[in-house]
Amino acid sequence: MAVNYDPALINKVFEITEPVEVKAEKIERYCAALGETNPIYTDAEAAKKGPYGEIVAPPSFAVTFRNGRHFFENVPRFGMRGFDAGKDVEFVAPIRPGDNVTLSSHVKEIYEKTGRTGTMVFVVIRSTLKNQNDQVLAHIDHRFMNRP
Amino acid sequence: MSTILDLHTHSEASEDSRAPVEAYLNWIKLRQAERPVDGIVLTEHRQFNRDADYRRLEDKFGTLVLRASEVETTYGHMLVFGVNDDMVARFDFADVRLDAQTLIDEVARMGGIVVPCHPGRPNIGLYEHYQSRPPLENVVAVEALNGGSRKGEDERSAELIAKHGFAATGGSDSHLVSLIGLCATKFSAYIKTIDDLVRELKTGNYEPVDFRPRRKTVPHAVAMETR
Numbered sequence: 001m002a003v004n005y006d007p008a009l010i011n012k013v014f015e016i017t018e019p020v021e022v023k024a025e026k027i028e029r030y031c032a033a034l035g036e037t038n039p040i041y042t043d044a045e046a047a048k049k050g051p052y053g054e055i056v057a058p059p060s061f062a063v064t065f066r067n068g069r070h071f072f073e074n075v076p077r078f079g080m081r082g083f084d085a086g087k088d089v090e091f092v093a094p095i096r097p098g099d100n101v102t103l104s105s106h107v108k109e110i111y112e113k114t115g116r117t118g119t120m121v122f123v124v125i126r127s128t129l130k131n132q133n134d135q136v137l138a139h140i141d142h143r144f145m146n147r148p
Numbered sequence: 149m150s151t152i153l154d155l156h157t158h159s160e161a162s163e164d165s166r167a168p169v170e171a172y173l174n175w176i177k178l179r180q181a182e183r184p185v186d187g188i189v190l191t192e193h194r195q196f197n198r199d200a201d202y203r204r205l206e207d208k209f210g211t212l213v214l215r216a217s218e219v220e221t222t223y224g225h226m227l228v229f230g231v232n233d234d235m236v237a238r239f240d241f242a243d244v245r246l247d248a249q250t251l252i253d254e255v256a257r258m259g260g261i262v263v264p265c266h267p268g269r270p271n272i273g274l275y276e277h278y279q280s281r282p283p284l285e286n287v288v289a290v291e292a293l294n295g296g297s298r299k300g301e302d303e304r305s306a307e308l309i310a311k312h313g314f315a316a317t318g319g320s321d322s323h324l325v326s327l328i329g330l331c332a333t334k335f336s337a338y339i340k341t342i343d344d345l346v347r348e349l350k351t352g353n354y355e356p357v358d359f360r361p362r363r364k365t366v367p368h369a370v371a372m373e374t375r
Contacts, residue, residue, distance in 0.1 A: 003244075111163075112244050113193065114220050116270050119244070122163070143163075 003112035003121055009076055011106055015067055019100035019132065027057045027097060030064065056094035062129055062138035063089060065103055076107065078121035078146040085122065085143040092136045100132040108141060121146045151339040152357060153212070154188045154332045156227060156265055156291060156319025161200070162193045165323040169202055172328045173209035183329035183359040187212025189229070189345070191265075191319075194219060194242045196231045214342045217241060218265065223248035223284060224272040227291070227319075230260030230346035252286050261349045263317055265291040268304030275304045283312065289349060292316035293356040295330035296323075317349075318356030330360045 031042050036058055039046035047055040095101065108126035112119060123144045129137040157172065158165040169190065176185055188211070190200075195217060202213035216229045219241050226248065228235065235258050239246060252262045267274035267290045274290060292305050293316075309316050318331040335354045339345050348354060 111194075111242065114225070114244050114272050116272065118271055 003078070003110060005076065005078075005110050009107045009110065011108075013104055013106045014075075015103075015105045017065075017067060017103045019102050020065060022057065022095055022097055022099045022101060024055065024097040027055065027061065030061055031058065034058065034060075052094055052096070054096065056096050059091040059094075059138075060089070061095055062091060063087070063140060065101055065127075065129060067103055067105055067127065075125060075144065076110070076123060078123070079148040082144055082146040085145040087143060088141040090139040090141075092138055093131075095129075095131075095137050099137075101137065102130055103127045104130070119148055121148055149338045151187070151212075151335045151337065152185045152332050153214075153335065153339065153345070154185050154320050154322070154329050155216075155229075155263070155317050156191050156218070156294065156321045156331075157188045157328060158192060158218075158321070158323045159190055161190070161195070161197060162323070164193070167323060167325045167328070169213065170205055170208075171325045172322070173205055173211045173213070175325050175328050176211055177209055179329065182361075183332075185211075185329040185332050187214065187339070188328065189214045189216050189319075191216045191218040191227050194244070196228075196236060196241060198231075198233075198236070212340065214345060216342075219246055219251070220244040220272070221246040221248040221251055223264065223277045223281075224267070224269070224274050225265050226251065227263045227265050228255055228260060229263065229349060230255070230258075230342055232258060232260070234258045235260060249284055252284060256286060259346070261288060261346050263289050263291060263349065265319065266294040266297060266301060266305070266321065267291065267308050268297065268301035268306075269294075273301070273304070275308050278308065287312070287314060288352060289315035289317050291319055291356075293318035293331040293358050295320035295327055295360065315349075315352035315354065316356050317354065318358065330358075332357050332359065 040050040041058050044055055105125055105127040109124040112121050125142045127140045159167055159169045206213050217231055218225055218227055255262045264274045292309055317333040320327050320330040322328045333354050334357045335348050337348050
């Protein structure tokens, strides 16, 4: 193990959000903001004949869901400085109007690397989005860089 | 028959790259006139994926794909060529503080070769470490040209090579598709396998090649007018 941390942190779920209902109007506003015109996201009549039988949210809608009021309050930290180092999103199933979405977040990975500017410790938090049927909708891997 | 290989590349298997191997090979095919490389060596950060199989892609694009690793040591980053089960068992590739001398000697004993990369880079290059610590033994070659170098870094590498008489390689250090093949290494021998590559790297019979586009110099008079 390269970086010193408690291995019990890995895969430990530290936050599960309350369900958030997906309203059709919110999808509509999201599409308008993005300039999305694909009828499977924007046209109820056309979407009925589409692959999902109704309007669904564009895949990137998954990233609009937030964790609790304090963003990842309980994330392990290594040092006092750092920044958001981006995210990877895996879209698993479409998000539909009426879905009640919850996020469950756990520490996926902690690793160290060295670069021009010194040593960095990366903490990867995986948030899994599920609907009311316990169906996985997406995985979001948030990467945070810490400067020890 | 010579072989030109980009000895330092990162695919999406590295956490800081988003470049698929297939996209790299397609780019090389499209840019063959400007960057005439015959193959690439994947040097993923702190890991070696022994199960990765790129034979289908090699056949599709007619480009060689070999695998190595970039590890992090007490003297900076180093490329390990000829990785085998013995090395993976002996070293934790994820450890960012591998003892450099032990790595160089043990990898050689196990049939591979270690090449310090971007030696002129601050913090993670050999040059900076050599300012305050004794030089390493048994270093055959270092990376002279790195496609990710900033101003002065390749120059410091050249200074180190001249002082210590190392053989010199080149690699793009590509993390993005469009950067593949910007720097490479030209071997006088025909290379088809990782064993061929390790054998040739040990001989010192190769040279770095630079395919980075050169900026046109701005005539002085024009520069004055546009201030």
